[in-house]
Amino acid sequence: QSVLTQPPSVSGAPGQWVTISCTGSNSNIGAGYAVYWYQQLPGTAPKLLIYNNNNRPSGVPDRFSGSKSGTSASLTITGLQAEDEGDYHCQSYDNSLRAVVFGGGTKLTVL
Amino acid sequence: QVQLQESGPGLVKPSQTLSLTCTVSGGSISSGDSYWSWIRQHPGKGLEWIGYIYYSGTTYYNPSLNSRATISVDTSKNQFSLRLSSEAAADTAVYYCARVKEAGTRPYMDVWGKGTTVTVSS
Numbered sequence: 001q002s003v004l005t006q007p008p009s010v011s012g013a014p015g016q017w018v019t020i021s022c023t024g025s026n027s028n029i030g031a032g033y034a035v036y037w038y039q040q041l042p043g044t045a046p047k048l049l050i051y052n053n054n055n056r057p058s059g060v061p062d063r064f065s066g067s068k069s070g071t072s073a074s075l076t077i078t079g080l081q082a083e084d085e086g087d088y089h090c091q092s093y094d095n096s097l098r099a100v101v102f103g104g105g106t107k108l109t110v111l
Numbered sequence: 112q113v114q115l116q117e118s119g120p121g122l123v124k125p126s127q128t129l130s131l132t133c134t135v136s137g138g139s140i141s142s143g144d145s146y147w148s149w150i151r152q153h154p155g156k157g158l159e160w161i162g163y164i165y166y167s168g169t170t171y172y173n174p175s176l177n178s179r180a181t182i183s184v185d186t187s188k189n190q191f192s193l194r195l196s197s198e199a200a201a202d203t204a205v206y207y208c209a210r211v212k213e214a215g216t217r218p219y220m221d222v223w224g225k226g227t228t229v230t231v232s233s
Contacts, residue, residue, distance in 0.1 A: 100160035
């Protein structure tokens with residue numbers, strides 16, 4: 001059972017947009033800790049996609065955006081492409097557990 | 112461009128200690144601006160943070176591992192290592208090493224190794 005809750009799967013057609021949610025609590029996201037998103041393409045290691053809630057590392061397309069509100073965060077992907085298919089993980093810090101915490105991951109399927 | 116590479120046995124017998132090493136290239140593990148972490152991913156599951164270490168040896172661990180994990184650093188070799196005791200099938204996973212930024216206040220992993228699969232089985 002992951003500390004952060006994500007939907008197991010989302011899907012969308014090429015060119016459309018999807019949103020992946022990440023729900024936490026008052027000891028992690030709600031306590032003001034930043035949210036991070038990682039993209040894991042099939043058979044590869046995770047890659048940092050969004051940092052500090054809504055910032056993109058160099059090289060990440062602006063089709064990817066993040067937001068945070070209260071105890072939840074979201075990753076939005078616009079202009080879906082086939083190469084976006086993979087798993088997306090959210091991450092934060094929990095001050096009650098004193099641990100880095102992850103969501104269970106969301107599998108994105110591009111129809 | 113910093114790169115990380117995991118190494119170690121792919122098969123471990125139950126009750127043996129798992130030992131993995133991460134070699135850092137393209138940068139110094141002693142640079143002082145980063146921590147260095149281990150994360151694992153059980154088959155078909157999400158990511159689990161194991162712990163991280165500073166070049167000075169300061170460590171932080173996931174309490175859920177009940178003190179089974181030990182992370183150490185060898186600055187002369189630009190490496191850091193993981194030892195996980197009392198192996199069980201539940202420790203079968205892909206193990207990743209990663210660089211940690213802003214560990215003090217808002218830790219996150221900005222560079223990852225490719226991962227190494229460890230299977231615990233007799």
